Amino acid sequence: MKIKVISLLVLSLSLALSGCSSDNDKNKEFGRLSIQLTDAPFPHDLVAEANVTVFKIEARSKSEGMDEENSPYILLMEEEIQVNLLDLTNGITTTLVDTEVPTGSYDLFRIFVKGINIVLADGTVYDLKVPSGEQSGIKVFVAPNLIVDGGLTADLLLDFDVSSSFVAKGNRKDAGGITGFNFKPVIKASNLSTxxxxxxxxxxxxxxxxxxxxxxxxxxxxxxxxxxxxxxxxxxxxxxxxxxxxxxxxxxxxxxxxxxxxxxxxxxxxxxxxxxxxxxxxx
Structure with a gap:
């Protein structure tokens, strides 16, 4: 009877140690990545909303010894998140990604967007075409590369420059003189750890x-x-x-x-x- 009890204890201890080893290995192989979105200020009294729908984000893993063309992309999120960029000023952000990713170095993020529109203060809505954001994504480079370490969190801030991205056509000083907008996305990436x-x-x-x-x-x-x-x-x-x-x-x-x-x-x-x-x- 004692032999059976000891055997069970040894087996239990072995399984526990095996589980701890597995967790430690996972912590070394994966870190956590958080991506927040904010907006460089848009000083335009005539504009009430600048709406963007982000529906997918990918990150390029900068693998050692692998050229840029063959470096793999990792899917970080694939869901529709609609934001009014004018709400994201003075330190206000919205979280786009909070997920585990393989440890390593990441140098490029692709932001896929759609549903772009501008709403003027008088209620006029301008739907805008997306040059490449819906098909191939908006490319945002990170320099120096974003490093994700095992068991730790790396925080990336995406600053969507509204004043540069939404270019008014016509007379910008008068709502009646605006004939539309061109969408030329400008996004700056900042590693919040540096x-x-x-x-x-x-x-x-x-x-x-x-x-x-x-x-x-x-x-x-x-x-x-x-x-x-x-x-x-x-x-x-x-x-x-x-x-x-x-x-x-x-x-x-x-x-x-x-x-x-x-x-x-x-x-x-x-x-x-x-x-x-x-x-x-x-x-």
Whole structure:
């Protein structure tokens, strides 16, 4: 009887160790990939919506010793996700992918889109043609390559530049003068493990009361080159994600207020830098 009990214990222990080994091997072979979508700001008062339906995303595995043409693509998602890109500003994102993928290096993502349209503030809808996004996907390169390690999560941010992607035809200053839009997709990819975030509040003093300022343009420069811009919201808050680690110059502009510049603002990888601004009204 004792021999049977010992045998069962040994068998149970063997199975447990086998299960742990299997789990460890899986953790080494697979990591987790998360992809979020955001929107570079679109300062167009006449536009109410910029709608895109993402229905498939693939990633190219940069296999060692294999050329680009023969590198395999991995399907990350295949479901319809409709988003109004104008809702995704100042740090607001929507998750497109959250799944396990084989460990390794990924250098190219293909974003397949359809159902593109622009809705003006007066309700006019313009349905747009997709140049290649529905058939071959919009190609988004990642440099340096996105590395997925076993048992860890890699976070990728896709910044859909609406102002560059949706080009108005006709008179842009008047809704009645707009005759349509051309869709020329521009998407920037940022590895959130090597990129940081800049955020803060923009206010002014009315007497002794601090008042938030909406619509202030925040421009980010690196060595005199414009990197990106955003605008403060109704609470005076602004957020810029996906900035590579380094130092930047930040310029704040709003009609009726004195322009303000801050130099050598540090951005740290995978961290948030906070910088508030208090603007002075012009005399």
């Amino acid at each position: 990129a940081g975030t800049l955020s803060g509040n923009i206010t002014t003093l009315n007497g002794e009361e601090v008042t938030p300022l909406e619509g202030a343009q925040v421009s980010i420069f690196a060595e005199d080159a414009l990197i990106t811009t955003t605008f403060s919201d109704a609470t005076g808050m602004y957020t810029l994600m996906g900035l590579e680690a380094g130092t930047y110059t930040v310029v704040i502009e709003l009609e009726g207020y004195v322009m303000q510049t801050a130099e050598d603002i540090p951005i740290v990888a995978a961290n948030k830098t906070t910088k508030d601004f208090e603007l002075i009204a012009q005399e």
